[in-house]
Amino acid sequence: MSATTLPGLRQRTASAPVVRRRRLGPGKPIRFGAAIGPVLLLVIWSIGSATGWIDQRVLSAPWTVVTTAGDLIADGRLQSNLWTSAQRALIGLAFGIVLGVVLALISGLSRLGEAVLDGPIQIKRAIPSLALLPLLILWLGIGESMKIVTILLGVFVPIYIHTHNGLRTIDSRYVELAQTVGLSQWEFIRRVVLPGALPGFLLGLRFAVTGAWLSLVVVEQINSTSGIGYMMELARTYGQTDIIIVGLVVYGILGLLSDAVVRLIQRRALSWRRTLAS
Amino acid sequence: MATNVGLVTVQVRDLVRRYDDRAVLDGVDLDIEPGEFVALLGKSGSGKSTLLRALAGLDHDVEGSGELAVPENVSVVFQDSRLLPWARVHENVMLGLSGADERGRQSLEEVGLAGREKAWPNELSGGEQQRVALARSLVREPELLLADEPFGALDALTRLKMHVLLRKLCAAHQPAVLLVTHDVDEAIVLADRVIVLDAGRIVAEETITLPAPRSAADPGFAAVRSRLLDALGVSV
Numbered sequence: 001m002s003a004t005t006l007p008g009l010r011q012r013t014a015s016a017p018v019v020r021r022r023r024l025g026p027g028k029p030i031r032f033g034a035a036i037g038p039v040l041l042l043v044i045w046s047i048g049s050a051t052g053w054i055d056q057r058v059l060s061a062p063w064t065v066v067t068t069a070g071d072l073i074a075d076g077r078l079q080s081n082l083w084t085s086a087q088r089a090l091i092g093l094a095f096g097i098v099l100g101v102v103l104a105l106i107s108g109l110s111r112l113g114e115a116v117l118d119g120p121i122q123i124k125r126a127i128p129s130l131a132l133l134p135l136l137i138l139w140l141g142i143g144e145s146m147k148i149v150t151i152l153l154g155v156f157v158p159i160y161i162h163t164h165n166g167l168r169t170i171d172s173r174y175v176e177l178a179q180t181v182g183l184s185q186w187e188f189i190r191r192v193v194l195p196g197a198l199p200g201f202l203l204g205l206r207f208a209v210t211g212a213w214l215s216l217v218v219v220e221q222i223n224s225t226s227g228i229g230y231m232m233e234l235a236r237t238y239g240q241t242d243i244i245i246v247g248l249v250v251y252g253i254l255g256l257l258s259d260a261v262v263r264l265i266q267r268r269a270l271s272w273r274r275t276l277a278s
Numbered sequence: 279m280a281t282n283v284g285l286v287t288v289q290v291r292d293l294v295r296r297y298d299d300r301a302v303l304d305g306v307d308l309d310i311e312p313g314e315f316v317a318l319l320g321k322s323g324s325g326k327s328t329l330l331r332a333l334a335g336l337d338h339d340v341e342g343s344g345e346l347a348v349p350e351n352v353s354v355v356f357q358d359s360r361l362l363p364w365a366r367v368h369e370n371v372m373l374g375l376s377g378a379d380e381r382g383r384q385s386l387e388e389v390g391l392a393g394r395e396k397a398w399p400n401e402l403s404g405g406e407q408q409r410v411a412l413a414r415s416l417v418r419e420p421e422l423l424l425a426d427e428p429f430g431a432l433d434a435l436t437r438l439k440m441h442v443l444l445r446k447l448c449a450a451h452q453p454a455v456l457l458v459t460h461d462v463d464e465a466i467v468l469a470d471r472v473i474v475l476d477a478g479r480i481v482a483e484e485t486i487t488l489p490a491p492r493s494a495a496d497p498g499f500a501a502v503r504s505r506l507l508d509a510l511g512v513s514v
Contacts, residue, residue: 173356173358173360174360174362176336176360177356177360177362177373178374179335179336180334180336180352180353180354181353181373181374181414181418182374183373183374187374191362191365191373191374192362195362195364195365196364198364271398272363272364272365272398272399272400273363273400
């Protein structure tokens, strides 16, 4: 500013500082903010256990959980139960994905298919898969097939719903384009329908993976003789909270890992979209 | 459908198209010769897009009557580039064609996009996307090119460049062209013949004989333009 003060203009000096407007938004993100909550919980848990404020019979100390996990790994129990659980989840997931995609394609590409299939699936959607357990146990017994079918039933619904929705929301302009360039039915499915429905399918997959673990937890606590759920159920009868917590941590890690894998697939498969976002 | 239409590429006789008992096309007759560039002018709602969609075979559920003869090999350019966002530029150009990757590359080179084969449509500007759409149409060597306000969504400068490009491409490939537009100057600059459609009927027709490159500064240009604007019901 020039030294001379223009008449009518209020001069801003040190004695009259610029009034900063109050910030209304939440402000800048905190570094490693996501870790603060969990770390705080861990600290409270440790202090509570060390001071005896938390009863060991109610909740084992963090260090007990860590050493128990070490013991379970050392004698191989954790690995073998984990492997059984992962197998069940993956088989149920695989069958559920195939079933969901096939049904979505039939119902998405033909009006007759939609008329026949969509209603029953929407009804199935309204019934929680786990509510079907009594029937499934009567029909299939308490063996592996009951467990896998229960997981499959929890998986195929979100896959179907989101893939079907993805199919139905493909822009009709692309359908018109496919007609003008003379695509055959199969080329139309391969070039337009499947890639167009892929974002919906991948969203469904994220729900499906979560659903698979959820169903797994329940079926493994019913008359199982192996699996993480069985390990926890057995620990309950002996009051071993440390083993129960190891099981919970394993379930949590599995859930987080599988979600991360699906998100990675999503990023890779939808790279044409990322260019829009970046 | 390549019927005996003699020397004409497109033959339309007494074409009627109705939506809810309202005649959008009300007895249209139109011939387009091989290699001829026809521009179709009209206000919105005049039926010009309906006529183009009828020629493209895209009016499945529309009521109507009349005779329509178009060649087997027709390409359509839409107002939006209509590129599949999940397919790279090269795949978009070759959509529905088998093999011959070289043709797709050449076609992109023709529209000035050599080297962009691997780009995603989202990475291109609006003008570049529309050039890919042109490449996609012309790589099929169509006998008839239908263009529905192909430059309507572009800015004025890009549009001028696209006019030059389209003229060059049409000279090279020699398709018959029907260009739907609401831009009178665009019609005069590009076309051999301009047709004005109003309320579903052809109300005026001008054969443009101005020498190329056509310029709005030409007195002949101004005369044609004022006659066409008259036919469109715009007094200047």
